Amino acid sequence: MEKLYGVIGDPISQSMSPSMHNAAFSNLGLTAKYMAFHVTPDRLPAAIEGIRGLGIAGLNVTIPHKVSIMTLLDEIDPLAKKIGAVNTIVNEFGKLIGYNTDGAGYVTSLKEAIPKKRIQDQSILLIGAGGAARAIYFTLIDEGVEKVDIANRTKETARQLIHSRNSSSSLAMDLSEAESVVDSYDIIINTTSIGMYPSLDHTPIHLGHIKENTIVSDIIYNPIETKWLRVAKSFGAKTLNGVDMFVFQGALSFEKWTGIYPNIDVMRNVVLNKLGGVN
Structure with missing residues (x-):
């Protein structure tokens, strides 16, 4: 049957x-x-x-x-x-x-993108504090990643997400604060819908001074390559889309x-x- x-x-x-x-x-x-x-x-x-x-x-x-x-x-x-x-x-x-399975699905894709590195040793910035960010954040913390910070348009929402997991090592910040410290992260993940239609020409934050070979990730998969990922490539980042x-x-x-x-x-x-x- x-x-x-x-x-x-x-x-x-x-x-x-x-x-x-x-x-x-x-x-x-x-x-x-x-x-x-x-x-x-x-x-x-x-x-x-x-x-x-x-x-x-x-x-x-x-x-x-x-x-x-x-x-x-x-x-x-x-x-x-x-x-x-x-x-x-x-x-x-x-x-x-x-x-x-959203968080585990994302973290599995991230591990595939950095096969020679331990995810637990990476410094990670999450952009957004909605449902997708919540799933990814909880899964990363459960994986033993110590440094996972959250940037959101509303800083208090990011703070609430961190508090819900009782993580003392995570920092909450607004988007402008995140832009000033992007060079301190190994992995930067966009969990917002910025980059999807109708926001195809927008990016969640500026990446002007990221480190070379930073992993810049977008959970969006349609379009396959958002404007944000194209900009990241131009700064020497390795990119990971949401597919x-x-x-x-x-x-x-x-x-x-x-x-x-x-x-x-x-x-x-x-x-x-x-x-x-x-x-």
């Missing part, structure tokens, strides 16, 4: 997850199908009951449901509970369990559903082909 998986969100028509996951199922010869389901916030409780009723084996959750869905699930993984958001649901015989974060978080969801870690190259190539570019 074919197992059914999917992603829920509002909007959802732009999602690349069905193409990516269906390619992974096909590559492994699994009898399964992944679909996108448009679920508006007012229909979320009914959609959750539909998962149980239809026996949908697993779901990804995207904007705007990652937080609101938590009260509708039977169990929340401890890390997802700390992050305060769920992006993956596993249906275990009618019991719906929520996980968050691999998207792929790895999807692969971790896939593993939770099936017990099998999928072929990353198959998934990545599908995403790159749909984006019409190279990583």
